[in-house]
Amino acid sequence: MKPLDRTRGVVEMAHGGGGRAMARLIESIFLTSFANPLLNQRNDQACFAVEKGRLAMTTDSYVIQPLFFPGGDIGALSVHGTVNDLAMAGAVPLHLSAGFILEEGLPLADLARLVDSMGQAARAAGVAIVTGDTKVVEKGKGDGVFITTTGIGIIPDGVAPSGERARPGDAILLSGTLGDHGVAVMSRRENLSFETAILSDCASLHGLVAAMVAVAPDLHVLRDPTRGGLAATLNEIAQQSGVGMELVETAIPVKAQVRAACELLGLDPLNVANEGKLVAIVAPKDAERVLAAMQAHPLGRDAARIGTVIEDADRFVVLKTGFGGTRMVDWLAGEQLPRIC
Amino acid sequence: MKPLDRTRGVVEMAHGGGGRAMARLIESIFLTSFANPLLNQRNDQACFAVEKGRLAMTTDSYVIQPLFFPGGDIGALSVHGTVNDLAMAGAVPLHLSAGFILEEGLPLADLARLVDSMGQAARAAGVAIVTGDTKVVEKGKGDGVFITTTGIGIIPDGVAPSGERARPGDAILLSGTLGDHGVAVMSRRENLSFETAILSDCASLHGLVAAMVAVAPDLHVLRDPTRGGLAATLNEIAQQSGVGMELVETAIPVKAQVRAACELLGLDPLNVANEGKLVAIVAPKDAERVLAAMQAHPLGRDAARIGTVIEDADRFVVLKTGFGGTRMVDWLAGEQLPRIC
Numbered sequence: 001m002k003p004l005d006r007t008r009g010v011v012e013m014a015h016g017g018g019g020r021a022m023a024r025l026i027e028s029i030f031l032t033s034f035a036n037p038l039l040n041q042r043n044d045q046a047c048f049a050v051e052k053g054r055l056a057m058t059t060d061s062y063v064i065q066p067l068f069f070p071g072g073d074i075g076a077l078s079v080h081g082t083v084n085d086l087a088m089a090g091a092v093p094l095h096l097s098a099g100f101i102l103e104e105g106l107p108l109a110d111l112a113r114l115v116d117s118m119g120q121a122a123r124a125a126g127v128a129i130v131t132g133d134t135k136v137v138e139k140g141k142g143d144g145v146f147i148t149t150t151g152i153g154i155i156p157d158g159v160a161p162s163g164e165r166a167r168p169g170d171a172i173l174l175s176g177t178l179g180d181h182g183v184a185v186m187s188r189r190e191n192l193s194f195e196t197a198i199l200s201d202c203a204s205l206h207g208l209v210a211a212m213v214a215v216a217p218d219l220h221v222l223r224d225p226t227r228g229g230l231a232a233t234l235n236e237i238a239q240q241s242g243v244g245m246e247l248v249e250t251a252i253p254v255k256a257q258v259r260a261a262c263e264l265l266g267l268d269p270l271n272v273a274n275e276g277k278l279v280a281i282v283a284p285k286d287a288e289r290v291l292a293a294m295q296a297h298p299l300g301r302d303a304a305r306i307g308t309v310i311e312d313a314d315r316f317v318v319l320k321t322g323f324g325g326t327r328m329v330d331w332l333a334g335e336q337l338p339r340i341c
Numbered sequence: 342m343k344p345l346d347r348t349r350g351v352v353e354m355a356h357g358g359g360g361r362a363m364a365r366l367i368e369s370i371f372l373t374s375f376a377n378p379l380l381n382q383r384n385d386q387a388c389f390a391v392e393k394g395r396l397a398m399t400t401d402s403y404v405i406q407p408l409f410f411p412g413g414d415i416g417a418l419s420v421h422g423t424v425n426d427l428a429m430a431g432a433v434p435l436h437l438s439a440g441f442i443l444e445e446g447l448p449l450a451d452l453a454r455l456v457d458s459m460g461q462a463a464r465a466a467g468v469a470i471v472t473g474d475t476k477v478v479e480k481g482k483g484d485g486v487f488i489t490t491t492g493i494g495i496i497p498d499g500v501a502p503s504g505e506r507a508r509p510g511d512a513i514l515l516s517g518t519l520g521d522h523g524v525a526v527m528s529r530r531e532n533l534s535f536e537t538a539i540l541s542d543c544a545s546l547h548g549l550v551a552a553m554v555a556v557a558p559d560l561h562v563l564r565d566p567t568r569g570g571l572a573a574t575l576n577e578i579a580q581q582s583g584v585g586m587e588l589v590e591t592a593i594p595v596k597a598q599v600r601a602a603c604e605l606l607g608l609d610p611l612n613v614a615n616e617g618k619l620v621a622i623v624a625p626k627d628a629e630r631v632l633a634a635m636q637a638h639p640l641g642r643d644a645a646r647i648g649t650v651i652e653d654a655d656r657f658v659v660l661k662t663g664f665g666g667t668r669m670v671d672w673l674a675g676e677q678l679p680r681i682c
Contacts, residue, residue: 016680018568018614019673023577042581043504044426044564045399047496052393058386059438059491063476085385097400099489101442133489135404137680143482148440148474150400150491155388163384223385227359236364240383273359332360339357339478 004028009108016102016136029112030132033119038095038130046095046130050154058085059150065339067114067144070184071199072275075118078147080202080275081226081341083125087206088222088278090161090213091153093125098132098149103142111145118147125204127151153206158217161280165220166241170309171287173280175208175294176201176302177253178230182272182337183261190265196257203276208299212280215293221281226341228332229271233279234317235331244312247319247329251306270319271332273340281309345369350449357443357477370453371473374460379436379471387436387471391495399426400491406680408455408485411525412540413616416459419488421543421616422567422682424466428547429563429619431502431554432494434466439473439490444483452486459488466545468492494547499558502621506561507582511650512628514621516549516635517542517643518594519571523613523678524602531606537598544617549640553621556634562622567682569673570612574620575658576672585653588660588670592647611660612673614681622650 004024014021031040038046062078072080079096086093098118102111122129129149180201187198205224212219221241225233230252234245254262254269262269276299282290287305294300317329345365355362372381379387403419413421420437427434439459443452463470470490521542528539546565553560562582566574571593575586595603595610603610617640623631628646635641658670 013679014674016568017673018573021674041503041505042577043430045397045430045432047395047397047430047432047501047503049395050391050393052391054388054390056386056388057436057438057491057493058472059440059489060474061440061442061476061489063442063478089384089386089388091386091388095398097398097491099400099402099440099491101402101404101487101489131399133401135402135487135680137404137484137487140481141484143478146442146476146478146487148400148402148442148489148491150398150438150440150489152398152493160388162382162388164382227357232359236383332358333355333362338354339476 006108006112011102011104011106011136013104013136016134022134029115033116034129036128036130038128054155056086056089056091056153056155058082059148060085061146061148062341063146063339064341066188069188069200070197072202073114073117074145074147075114076121077202077275078149079118079121079125080204082149082151083127083204083206084224086151086153087209088224089155090159090209090222091155093127093151093153093206095130096122096127096149096151098129098147100134101142101146102136103144104136104139106144159213161219161222163221163237163240166237166243166281166309168243168309168311169284170220170281171284171305172245172307172309173282173291174304174306175278175300177255178274179254179258179262179269179272181275182340183258185340186265186337187261194257194261198257198261201274201276203299205276205278205299208297211293211297212290215289216282216286219280219282222278224278225274227273229273231270231329232331238315238317242315244310244315245307245317246310247307249319249321251304253302253304270329347449347453352443352445352447352449352452352477354445354477357475363475367475370456374457375470377469377471379469395496397427397430397432397494397496399423400489401426402487402489403682404487404680405682407529410529410541411538413543414455414458415486415488416455417462418543418616419490420459420462420466421545423490423492424468424545424547425565427492427494428550429565430496431500431550431563432496434468434492434494434547436471437463437468437490437492439470439488441475442483442487443477444485445477445480447485500554502560502563504562504578504581507578507584507622507650509584509650509652510625511561511622512625512646513586513648513650514623514632515645515647516619516641518596519615520595520599520603520610520613522616523681524599526681527606527678528602535598535602539598539602542615542617544640546617546619546640549638552634552638553631556630557623557627560621560623563619565619566615568614570614572611572670573672579656579658583656585651585656586648586658587651588648590660590662592645594643594645611670
């Protein structure tokens, strides 16, 4: 059997066959980038001890196109996105699993690059990719690579954010600028270039959450506004909690070049996906303290209080515009930007 | 927005957009089939209490074609396969997550059918699908549906099967007939029909494992011979443990019609995938007891002792043939049957 050519080789059907070609691919690409004692055991599962407590478990499939975009790639995103879903439960991320669906013909150099980026993101986030799976589908039956990561994490005592816990009077905090990820991907897809490069914000937010929990453990709701953007996220929470929300448009941070790109592309930043931002809904007494903790963290430098939870049987999310008017923040039926994560 | 037509509708890009169309798909199809308290909370993660102990975590992506095959479908398979990888650690399955990558145009009736089958398999196995994710890719960028499931389970004290624990003298036990799954799928794919229908053996094996652990907790190795078949599984274990293996051909159970189909298709049953069988490697003193426990369980009725672990620096797996000769059981480079799981 010929050795794996990481420079000019491509994914072949045999790499998904459970035989020696697959074993070689796993050794040469996955084990080198992800190396950790649990994965290195090469069993079909990872086994580890846990203390009595509460766990969070979450999964996401990543199908973003293009695979490489300004500020990140599908590999890094598949770590950050799942770490963030753990962090939104207030959990400290522990382990990740990764399932790869590769399309025949994918250059091995691309695979090696995105897997390496995935390994770096995991190490930076302090999590290990402890178990995984690789499948290959025929050319034209996939799209380069799809990655599904699942994470488990440990929730500290006294921490229990959940979508149904927003209460009238609570403050709505946002950790930073909206729309960076969606616009970065879209500009790459449309081959647009702007005066200043717009980079995806993709980042793991568990450190920011830890800083927030340290000053106010009882955060009511935490959620990252990914697909569907802030609009979808707040409408979902309003539904789950049976409340309304009132946002102040001028308080919502959006970078000037992102706002300009959105105008050009016909997008509303409120509907655009983010991959390194969070919304926190907190009791009024905690609002100032949590906001200060966010602003003191590198990933929350632009954090702002953007609105307030109100009583509303209709569960509407409304925006007080810069012009003194009010408009509904609607939840789109579909998505302006397919395959953004 | 038009209501979801479960009879004549198809998956649309909007169903993956994170908006209202996706929420409706999830409510109408996933929540109805998977209903359980953790999933019903509709957060981006499931949170639950665990006791101090050891956990197993495993993941698999399922890309099988066709989606529906004699004896099962991709939905049921995605539960059985992952439950089995937990069971092979001796773990009692606890929770599953599920990530769906849907191709635009997939009939909703097919999706509903396979999701329902998945829910049934999970309930039968006593596990809940507690969190999930849905993505949609354009027509021609996927293949109907890909499912990635991740499972976590609890490993009882004193149970620690692992691929590197095979020792010379250990008995090699197989829980039943080889090749049923691969031949069932292949016959459907090739539109072959046989006198007797050949059905996939796909089944959850944690109950069988529990019966084995009850009589001999210290099983050395447990593994399910899926992709690559028994040949790949035993070669992997031989590598991990640094041992050889000697199998007795006449002791390996294969159904007559599966053997005939393999001859027709040019396949060796030792290389064909199984989805409801396990290999156990146990200390000589435990062999009889474990074999009896297997044969007393409905999923181990045809269990047999098929060989013995031997010392061999070359880590070869050899087969004593019915004619008194010996042949190497080779590990194929790729796979005879792509997309079998």
